[in-house]
Amino acid sequence: MRVAMIGTGYVGLVSGACFSEFGHNVVCVDKDESKIAGLHQGQMPIYEPGLEDLVENNVRAERLTFTTDLTTSVKDSDVIFIAVGTPSRRGDGHADLSYVYAAAKEIADAMDGYTVVVTKSTVPVGTGREVEKIIRETRPDAEFDVVSNPEFLREGSAIEDFMRPDRVVIGTHSERAQEFMRVLYRPLFLIETPIVFTSRQSSELIKYAANTFLAAKITFINEIADLCEKVDADVHDVAKGIGLDGRIGRKFLHPGPGYGGSCFPKDTRALVSTARDSGSPLRIIETVVELNEQRKQKMAERIISAVGGDATGKTIAVLGLTFKPNTDDMRESPSLDIVPALIAAGAKVRAFDPEGMKEAKHMLEGVEWCEEEYETMPDADALVIITEWNQFRALDLERVKSLMMSPVMVDLRNVYEPTEMSNAGFHYYSIGRKSVGPTAQ
Numbered sequence: 158m159r160v161a162m163i164g165t166g167y168v169g170l171v172s173g174a175c176f177s178e179f180g181h182n183v184v185c186v187d188k189d190e191s192k193i194a195g196l197h198q199g200q201m202p203i204y205e206p207g208l209e210d211l212v213e214n215n216v217r218a219e220r221l222t223f224t225t226d227l228t229t230s231v232k233d234s235d236v237i238f239i240a241v242g243t244p245s246r247r248g249d250g251h252a253d254l255s256y257v258y259a260a261a262k263e264i265a266d267a268m269d270g271y272t273v274v275v276t277k278s279t280v281p282v283g284t285g286r287e288v289e290k291i292i293r294e295t296r297p298d299a300e301f302d303v304v305s306n307p308e309f310l311r312e313g314s315a316i317e318d319f320m321r322p323d324r325v326v327i328g329t330h331s332e333r334a335q336e337f338m339r340v341l342y343r344p345l346f347l348i349e350t351p352i353v354f355t356s357r358q359s360s361e362l363i364k365y366a367a368n369t370f371l372a373a374k375i376t377f378i379n380e381i382a383d384l385c386e387k388v389d390a391d392v393h394d395v396a397k398g399i400g401l402d403g404r405i406g407r408k409f410l411h412p413g414p415g416y417g418g419s420c421f422p423k424d425t426r427a428l429v430s431t432a433r434d435s436g437s438p439l440r441i442i443e444t445v446v447e448l449n450e451q452r453k454q455k456m457a458e459r460i461i462s463a464v465g466g467d468a469t470g471k472t473i474a475v476l477g478l479t480f481k482p483n484t485d486d487m488r489e490s491p492s493l494d495i496v497p498a499l500i501a502a503g504a505k506v507r508a509f510d511p512e513g514m515k516e517a518k519h520m521l522e523g524v525e526w527c528e529e530e531y532e533t534m535p536d537a538d539a540l541v542i543i544t545e546w547n548q549f550r551a552l553d554l555e556r557v558k559s560l561m562m563s564p565v566m567v568d569l570r571n572v573y574e575p576t577e578m579s580n581a582g583f584h585y586y587s588i589g590r591k592s593v594g595p596t597a598q
């Protein structure tokens with residue numbers, strides 16, 4: 158099958174590479190010439206484990222190509238994916254659909270023969286209908302179907318999520334289009350992946366409902382964590398105790414500094430707007446959005462109180478800046494609220510992140526950037542873990558202590574155990590667990 162992927166961002170590039178791995182001929186299209194030129198030289202525009210090899214293998218097998226030429230790509234393809242960005246519109250939180258509609262118009266102009274147009278971008282309910290209208294108005298003669306096929310890819314494990322998904326959702330009632338989608342996802346049918354065939358609207362809503370549910374689950378455990386601190390309970394035990402109930406499930410019950418990334422913040426805001434406009438507000442999700450924003454500020458306050466309540470002149474070492482590990486993505490990362498709040502409170506911040514610093518340097522001012530973790534620590538008044546990269550999980554605690562001015566760690570991801578830290582001579586603050594001081598030697 159011949160596939161054109163319009164938009165070679167995170168979702169487009171991963172999906173395109175994976176479809177080519179399935180054996181299809183895929184062309185990834187993007188307007189950004191430098192991105193396409195880079196891809197021709199094997200340079201990935203994003204950091205995603207396994208992606209470079211996957212791209213290289215499929216380019217070599219001549220199943221995967223990159224171009225800026227949308228017209229020819231669309232003309233030569235059976236299935237066209239729209240995988241362009243849908244950022245939050247300034248002001249009202251609605252998803253900005255201008256890129257999606259512009260792509261629909263360009264696709265319509267170029268289509269040749271029966272074509273399946275698939276929206277992969279996360280788009281509000283009703284967008285598929287609008288895309289269909291645009292194509293129909295531009296090309297009243299064209300034979301086509303518009304399908305919704307949302308992605309559920311987590312950054313850092315996107316390839317695995319694509320190759321072995323929990324489910325695939327396909328929104329269309331057209332049997333002809335369904336058949337094309339079956340062929341496209343054939344390797345997943347073979348491993349008995351559940352495939353949900355549904356209407357376009359339901360499919361569009363499934364994506365938002367899934368992400369907002371997960372955001373709510375994280376926010377729930379974050380609030381329970383705060384309560385644990387007040388009543389001397391341990392949030393991990395609580396999470397385990399409830400998560401073992403099959404109706405609740407153990408995943409996404411890890412407390413932290415608040416969710417971030419390219420999806421949850423944007424999708425929660427967008428669904429809140431859609432729901433309000435539809436006259437059926439989602440009060441739970443409205444609260445989730447508000448609590449998550451407040452939480453990031455509270456994390457800065459927590460750090461300031463760990464250095465004695467006044468950060469003026471204090472040196473704070475920060476490990477991890479990306480919104481989660483194994484990505485270079487800084488979008489809506491809690492660090493973007495926490496670090497500026499520390500600096501505004503008079504602290505000097507030294508920071509290190511294994512992959513995120515290139516991006517972070519454009520987004521954070523006044524930070525002293527370090528080459529590796531221990532470089533952040535000399536004479537620091539506190540060490541803060543914002544992102545749980547594996548390399549921060551086994552720090553040489555003796556070395557850390559000897560470098561720092563005072564042995565204070567604020568672990569916003571609960572990477573360490575309170576008893577271990579106490580025995581190692583630290584004042585240790587984490588989330589949803591008792592804060593501990595050094596045990597008397």
Ligand code: UDX
Nearest residue numbers: 308309310311312409410411413416417418420480481
């Ligand atoms: C998410 C969805 O998981 C994916 O299905 C969707 O299509 C895109 O959005 P992603 O943003 O890559 O994926 O990251 P994810 O692993 O879901 O984490 C999102 C945020 O939640 C991160 O900031 C993470 O640190 C936080 N999180 C996650 C927690 O704080 N606790 C948890 O238990 C899980």
